[in-house]
Amino acid sequence: MATRVLPGGGVPAAARRRRKKLTFDKVSFMAVFLGLPLVIYLVFVISPFAQAVYYSMTSWGGYNNNMPFIGVANYVKLFQDDIFMISVRNSVILAVFLPVITVILSLVLATLVTIGGSSRGQIKGLRGAGFYRIISFFPYVIPAVVIGLIWGQIYDPSSGLLNGVLTGMGFDGLKSYPWLGDSRTAMIASMVVIVWGFVGFYMILFIAAIKGIPAETYEAARIDGAGRFRTAISITIPLIRDNIQTAYIYMGILALDAFVYMSVLNSTGGPGNSTLVISQKLFSTAFAKGQFGLACAMGVVLAALTLIFAGLVFMVNRLTGGSREVNE
Missing domain, CATH: 1.20.5 (Single alpha-helices involved in coiled-coils or other helix-helix interfaces)
Known part of the structure; x- marks a missing residue:
């Protein structure tokens, strides 16, 4: 397109900017x-x-350069594998429940130690809030393998702390109960361990976000007669919504993996594969069976599930008004 020349022979400023070297x-x-x-x-x-x-579209064995191309045969084989489908189901269960439980507990604790104190005077948290922060964050600094080993001892049916405490409280039927050895409780017990390990970290994340909310906002809500629950629902959650969304996505990604925790607590996948997750199945397929092509297909499926999960979280956040600014 020709450059427009001004009456005096000059060139418009926009054209000069476009031609700037x-x-x-x-x-x-x-x-x-x-x-x-x-x-x-x-x-x-x-x-x-x-x-x-x-x-994932080859029959690569992992230890040689022979990679025969087989197309989508690995994916067909995966979705016809009952054990793999169980691992997918277990991973989806973790992705559904772990983020919800962890985020809710973390948000409740963060609210208590920041604005859950006396309803009179200055807005503040519970007495000893600093101590609660340190104690709750402590599990996060422990390596996941160590956490799994500790809780494995706690769940031990013969000499574990949990059964000892419950028996001391009068629950004699739980004297030798195998929490990780019963398909009815193995997944729940594993989820408790993961929540325990991460609730403190996300609590600190939410505390930092809540600290960024002006105290005058909470003062105005208190003057209007809003209780703690109403304040949390109408002020705290909307104003730290982006932080909650980020925490939910990161926790969901961890839940879809959960390899370290599940491997330490139940290396074989639990009774009846009740705690087997995709990453465990992938690891055993690659390094125990030498089927790296099939394992790569599992990795692609896991990546697709992760992207779908993140996309659903963003979509729900947008549909529920997360993209709009909070009204003053």
Whole structure:
């Protein structure tokens, strides 16, 4: 398109801006802050995922260069495998319940230690709130393997702390109850361990978000007669909604994996595969059976479930008004 010339022979300012030459500063800025991160993302994120998709369409054994291409045969085999479908079901169960339980508990605790104190005077948390923060965050600094080993001892049917306490309280029927050895309780017991390990971290995350809400907002709600529950529902949750969404997604991703916790608590997948998750099945398929192509297909399925989960969370947040600003 021809450049429009002004009556005096000049060129419009917009055209001059379009024709402005790239300087070294601009080129170097784009290379460092745009080009370099893009290259790193392509090399370390997109490229491995693309390779995994390709390997999932081969019968690669993992220890040689022989990779016969078999198309979608691995995916057909997966969805005809009853044990794999059980692992998918268990992973979905964890993704549904773990984020809900963890986020709710963390939000309740964060509210108590920040604004759950006396309803008179200055807005503050419960007495000794600092101590509660340290105690609740402590499990997060313990490695997941250690947490699994500790709780494995607590759940021990013969000498575990849990059965000892319950027996001391009069529940004699639970004297030797195998919490991780019964298909009815193995998944619930495993979920308790994961929640215990992460509730403190997300509590600290929500505490930081709540601290960013002006105290005048809570003062106004108190003057209007709003109770603690009403204040949490109408003020706290809407104002830290983005933090809740982020926490929910991260906890959901962890729940879909859960490899370390499940492997330590029940390395074989629990009674009747009741605690078997996709990552456990993937690991055993690759390194115990030497079927790396099939294991890559499991990894692709797990990645797809993770993307679907994150997409659903964003969609629900948008449909429920998360994209709109909170009314003053």
